[in-house]
């Protein structure tokens with residue numbers, strides 16, 4: 513009986529959703545990946561198709577157009593993409609944005625944005641990072657000034673996932689620079705036809721080539737005063753902090769699913785590839801390396817599954833979620849490095865999934881809070 517990486521939280525309904533997601537990814541996403549990688553984005557049609565199939569906002573209540581499920585439903589979809597090394601459609605950022613609306617938006621904001629996001633008509637992005645401030649978000653300079661019935665936004669953001677395709681962007685800005693964290697707010701900016709708003713370059717990255725990561729510019733952009741997330745100024749930092757476990761667990765669990773997919777692909781490869789008259793799978797080094805990787809995945813699975821269950825139960829704290837992000841992304845880097853090595857020269861060729869996964873894995877230790885910031889957060893809880 514071959515080794516299987518079973519989830520403790522799996523059930524029949526989730527298996528059926530997993531099948532639907534896998535069919536969509538294999539039949540519709542994967543064939544377009546090459547073109548999306550060249551172009552630097554996946555295009556709008558695939559988002560709408562995912563929406564049609566009920567694969568977006570699966571953990572948003574049905575009353576707001578979502579699937580009415582919980583984090584396990586989202587996990588299934590993130591995992592199936594990560595297992596195949598398909599990172600172009602950043603459903604994770606889309607889900608994170610939907611959760612900001614759900615947890616912090618006014619009733620009118622939820623009604624307005626969530627159904628359109630679930631249908632894939634509006635792609636979501638969140639813009640925190642600026643050219644001069646990433647880890648230290650207190651240092652952001654984008655400013656929103658109240659002017660009669662509007663806010664006027666000035667500033668620039670960079671490295672924004674889904675930035676090119678986004679129809680709605682949550683922009684973290686200062687509404688009162690004198691107040692520090694209490695002077696930070698999140699503004700909802702609809703991008704369509706918005707005067708003064710400009711998407712800069714789709715950035716040329718080391719990996720995640722099909723994912724649109726962009727610069728954004730705001731030059732006296734006017735948004736209605738009811739565009740403040742939650743309707744109250746100064747809540748931005750608290751809103752950002754309260755959703756961290758959700759965001760960090762997505763990265764940790766995607767890292768683990770990527771390791772699983774890469775391990776399975778490598779196992780098939782080494783059984784096929786011959787050297788010195790036998791499959792390289794028979795060499796002790798290959799068997800030992802794969803045994804080590806399988807052990808890491810098994811141990812990681814136990815921890816990540818527990819985090820998933822805690823998140824669903826509402827008990828996952830930020831330090832534990834940060835451990836999931838830290839451990840997952842660091843292990844992913846180490847594991848992918850070993851699996852590339854087992855592919856020899858083919859492991860350096862972009863046509864191989866493990867090669868693309870290796871390049872994609874590097875940023876997992878950087879975005880969503882760097883590994884160093886995760887250690888800061890965890891050490892504060894010791």
Ligand SMILES: Cc1cc2nc3c(=O)[nH]c(=O)nc-3n(C[C@H](O)[C@H](O)[C@H](O)COP(=O)(O)OP(=O)(O)OC[C@H]3O[C@@H](n4cnc5c(N)ncnc54)[C@H](O)[C@@H]3O)c2cc1C
Nearest residue numbers: 638639640641645646647671672673878879880881882884
């Ligand atoms: C592909 C990609 C997608 C991204 N998507 C988004 C997005 O959708 N939205 C968004 O807002 N941002 C996004 N980001 C930005 C990302 O979150 C930041 O790059 C990240 O938080 C690090 O910030 P920085 O780049 O400014 O690095 P810096 O903060 O300048 O850090 C540089 C180095 O200093 C270290 N460092 C900083 N502070 C400390 C400290 N206190 N102790 C120890 N070491 C420290 C860091 O760990 C790092 O090693 C994305 C980035 C990439 C590359």
